[in-house]
Amino acid sequence: MKKQLLLRTLCGLVVVLGWAVLTFAATEQVYAQTVDWPQLTVNVVNSGAVAPMFLTNAHDGSGRIFVVERAGAIRIMQNGVLRPTPFLDISDHVYTQGECGLLSVAFPPDYKDKGVFYVYYSHNVDLVAGSHDTKCDTVVAKFSLTSDPNVADAASESRILVLDQPFHNHNGGQLAFGPDGYLYISLGDGGDHKDPLGNGQNKSTLWGSILRLDVETQNGGAPDCTNLTAVTNYRIPADNPLVDGPGGACDEIWAYGLRNPWRYSFDSLTGDLYIGDVGQDDYEEIDFQEAASSGGENYGWNVMEGRHCFDHKENCDQDGLTMP
Numbered sequence: 001m002k003k004q005l006l007l008r009t010l011c012g013l014v015v016v017l018g019w020a021v022l023t024f025a026a027t028e029q030v031y032a033q034t035v036d037w038p039q040l041t042v043n044v045v046n047s048g049a050v051a052p053m054f055l056t057n058a059h060d061g062s063g064r065i066f067v068v069e070r071a072g073a074i075r076i077m078q079n080g081v082l083r084p085t086p087f088l089d090i091s092d093h094v095y096t097q098g099e100c101g102l103l104s105v106a107f108p109p110d111y112k113d114k115g116v117f118y119v120y121y122s123h124n125v126d127l128v129a130g131s132h133d134t135k136c137d138t139v140v141a142k143f144s145l146t147s148d149p150n151v152a153d154a155a156s157e158s159r160i161l162v163l164d165q166p167f168h169n170h171n172g173g174q175l176a177f178g179p180d181g182y183l184y185i186s187l188g189d190g191g192d193h194k195d196p197l198g199n200g201q202n203k204s205t206l207w208g209s210i211l212r213l214d215v216e217t218q219n220g221g222a223p224d225c226t227n228l229t230a231v232t233n234y235r236i237p238a239d240n241p242l243v244d245g246p247g248g249a250c251d252e253i254w255a256y257g258l259r260n261p262w263r264y265s266f267d268s269l270t271g272d273l274y275i276g277d278v279g280q281d282d283y284e285e286i287d288f289q290e291a292a293s294s295g296g297e298n299y300g301w302n303v304m305e306g307r308h309c310f311d312h313k314e315n316c317d318q319d320g321l322t323m324p
Helices: 002-010
Strands: 014-017 042-046 052-056 065-069 073-078 102-106 116-124 136-145 152-164 175-177 183-187 209-213 228-232 253-256 263-266 273-277 285-289
Touching: 052 102, 065 102, 073 102, 102 175, 116 152, 116 175, 175 263, 183 263
Parallel strands: none
Antiparallel strands: 014 042, 052 065, 065 073, 102 116, 116 136, 136 152, 152 228, 175 183, 183 209, 209 253, 263 273, 273 285
8 A cells, every 4th residue: 555655746847757767587587687777757747737647638639638637527728728618527536535436437439429438436435524434436428518628627526437436446436448348447455464364265246356347238237246336337248258157256357366457558550458466565567468469368366466376475376377
């Protein structure tokens, strides 16, 4: 958690990092060389955002950058200037304790035509005034534009799914549309320390996984996963790797064995998927999935942390695991 909070603090300035080349060694023993820091430059584009979590564009040709603020607003930055009026403000029902908050936004490929988009945020289970409840639900919801392309309609919210978060950390937090047009959702293991509920290796829960959903077809039903509420406004793609009908494995899962996949990215040229997974105490990792993959990778948590048996065990069963 401390590592994530440090990262979020450093993100207080929206910056553009100059590119640097990472040279990977040819042998298995050495994974990457140290970055030559003098090759990096920092250009401060804007410092007006408050606790920015994520930034992206809508691929609509407007050149706008959408900046997600943890407290519940999405701001538009254009030509280095933040617009004074938020694009979306749902701060009245976003919970920000622990690692909770408004964490990301995703625009579908046809956003320019349909004017709908999706957000990932934490919702306080108990909104009673004065409550100190630290539990929060994880919500993925759809919103629509108003007649002004720079202002969304906060009242248009339609929830895609709601998850009962066991603890207030390891929320995951990213949404992105893949090259196949489906929505991918990253979920952490549910929180606390060392995955006490064993969610990372439990395929009958959504925690500790990346989901793959068709959000264009709503009310498609879902299996009875242990932490899924009645809100299921999506369809499960028939070629998801764990599809077995109600019960058993959660059909929504695309990949699992993840601790806190805070951010991930599809390569825009190849379609390959890179997943940044926050480690426990010793190792951070970047997991990889080829574009041609049919899904179902098990990235090892909490059997492994990085390429090592978790919790300094001498031996562990690594059969079927995909290493970072």
